[in-house]
Amino acid sequence: MTTALSSEPTTQSAAGPKSKTEGLSTAHAQPTTSADREKMPLDALRAELGVSFDGLTQQEAQTRLDHYGYNELPERKTNPLLKFLSYFWGPIPWMIEVAALLSIAVGH
Numbered sequence: 001m002t003t004a005l006s007s008e009p010t011t012q013s014a015a016g017p018k019s020k021t022e023g024l025s026t027a028h029a030q031p032t033t034s035a036d037r038e039k040m041p042l043d044a045l046r047a048e049l050g051v052s053f054d055g056l057t058q059q060e061a062q063t064r065l066d067h068y069g070y071n072e073l074p075e076r077k078t079n080p081l082l083k084f085l086s087y088f089w090g091p092i093p094w095m096i097e098v099a100a101l102l103s104i105a106v107g108h
Contacts (some may be wrong), residue, residue, distance in 0.1 A: 037045055046052065056064070087093065 035047075040048070050060070088097070
């Protein structure tokens with residue numbers, strides 16, 4: 001028994017597949033987007049991604065680690081002075097600056 005992950009019906013009509021790639025094996029129709037992968041059967045998705053229910057072997061994990069690297073984002077360092085000055089850049093700060101200049105101009 002298989003379970004569907006989406007709310008769409010999983011049965012096919014007697015007329016055949018609904019789309020050009022629905023009746024093809026994964027060798028012919030290779031989905032490339034995450035939306036396509038969401039609609040794939042679980043067995044086909046596991047075969048495409050090269051995983052099993054047991055998880056990755058130590059060798060496969062090391063291969064993927066060497067190929068893709070660690071699951072981390074590089075830390076971006078920002079200059080504190082530039083961060084402070086960025087608060088004065090934008091439509092609202094400009095409006096306040098113009099109001100301050102006008103207030104100084106009329107001597108208020």
